């Protein structure tokens with residue numbers, strides 16, 4: 442099939458490249474000329490395992506193209522996917538201005554019988570709104586607007602796209618649904634479950650799924666707090682909970698509060714949708730407040746540890762919102778570092794992939810090329826991202842180079858029993874029963 446992808450961010454680019462992998466002819470369009478120029482030279486705007494290799498292969502085969510010319514991109518395409526950003530807007534509502542602009546830009550150029558599909562995470566009613574925008578420009582043109590939310594995760598985006606738990610197709614018209622089913626046929630043939638429904642349900646599925654996953658994180662964080670008070674161990678409790686198949690073991694690790702480009706904005710948009718339609722979502726409303734409080738709480742705990750130390754320095758390990766990505770949007774580090782700095786703490790930091798992006802947002806941090814340099818002469822080491830490499834830190838080496846041996850491990854990566862041997866005061870989350 443001939444597909445146009447509008448927007449070449451994490452979702453648009455990964456989806457475009459993966460659709461080429463499935464055998465389709467894909468043109469990816471973006472209004473960011475610099476981004477398109479780089480992509481044509483094989484340079485990605487983000488780090489995501491596997492995407493660059495696949496992109497280069499399909500560009501060479503002539504199945505993947507990049508352009509800034511949106512009109513040209515969408516003309517004579519079977520499917521036009523919109524994958525632009527939907528950031529947080531006023532009052533927690535999703536800011537749909539990029540989606541609306543994209544709709545206005547493609548409207549004059551789409552061919553009759555085009556299926557326009559919303560890959561972006563959008564609030565209920567957006568497919569209908571996009572239909573109206575295009576119809577107001579093209580009058581009697583025969584076209585469809587559908588919803589096909591994306592569930593891929595940064596860090597495992599290619600695998601998630603090619604082996605998803607399900608594909609959700611929201612269409613209010615049978616022929617439009619069939620077009621999308623044909624697009625995904627190579628995956629559906631492998632037995633990937635399909636949820637075929639209307640656009641309203643598809644739009645709600647995406648928000649409800651993200652809100653539910655965020656609730657799991659918020660819940661386990663609260664249970665971890667309880668464990669600390671009662672000498673409990675959150676890893677045993679999470680294992681005991683997660684083996685119940687009705688619950689499942691993923692998203693049951695305590696941490697410094699969820700972040701990233703999706704959960705914070707999507708929970709807020711979900712709650713705002715509830716308020717707007719007079720069906721409030723109090724669980725999610727509470728979660729949003731607690732999650733922000735958690736990030737502040739981590740910073741306050743660090744400051745308490747440093748209260749007797751003059752001119753304290755903290756070394757941060759990990760500024761990406763999670764491991765295996767360079768994305769720092771709404772990461773714990775972005776919330777915690779400014780609080781520490783305002784309290785007079787000097788901050789050094791290391792992240793394997795995310796330093797360049799974080800440096801633009803955290804200007805007064807001293808960046809280092811490896812974890813040991815970042816923790817040299819610091820009073821407290823603070824692990825914020827669950828990078829695998831941090832599990833095997835050489836504690837003897839750290840003990841010699843840190844000024845004060847305090848480690849606060851917000852991802853429970855290290856073994857508490859090892860700590861006293863190296864003279865560390867060790868703090869982690871939900872491990873009340875360990876030294």
Ligand code: NAD
Pocket residue numbers: 447448449450451452453470471472473476511524525526527539542543546560561562563591592593594595702703
């Ligand atoms: P992003 O910010 O990384 O990329 C958006 C891209 O769209 C940018 O390159 C921007 O230049 C481009 N763009 C904006 N307006 C445009 C226009 N009119 N025409 C062409 N290009 C335009 O966004 P993202 O992280 O890929 O997210 C996109 C959508 O997918 C969001 O709604 C997000 O919630 C959703 N989503 C994201 C993830 C994720 O892990 N990042 C996962 C699932 C769903």
